[in-house]
Structures are given as C-alpha cells and as structure tokens.
Amino acid sequence: MKLNIGCGYKHLKGFLNVDSDMDSLADSAMEAYDLQLASSSVDEIFATQLIEHLGFFKGKFFLSECFRVLQPGGI
DSSP states (O other), X not given: OEEEETOTTOOOTTSEEEESOTTSSXXXXXXXXXXXXXXXXXXXXXXXXXXXXXHHXXXXXXXXXXXXXXXXXXX
C-alpha cells in the first residue's frame, strides 16, 4: 500500500489519501500523528508540506507513526 498523508486537495492515484480535514479529497480521515493502520503495512509514504503544520510534539508522533506503519525497506 502507498500512503499520501495530509493530501488536502492533491488526490494521488494508487495511494491511500488521508487527511484530518473532512473537506479534503481524502479517501480516509485520520490524524497524521495517529494513523489507524496496521504496523508494517505500508510500502511507501508521501507527505509533502505537512510536518511544519504539526508542531514539535505532534511532529515527533507523526514520524514515529511513519516508522511504525512503514515496512522494512519501505520508501
């Protein structure tokens, strides 16, 4: 699975597009720092212009969630 976190209005084909904003083009609504996905279930994560909006602590949780859901050797 490929994951586009914080997609906003950029819906990427072939990705699970997620955003916390219900008015976005997301396939699923969830917080970037609390991903409702199984561990090691994602092959690739794309998150552009996102982390600066989270602040220090939520940014750290976001990065730990990315590490948790990304498969070994993932992108």
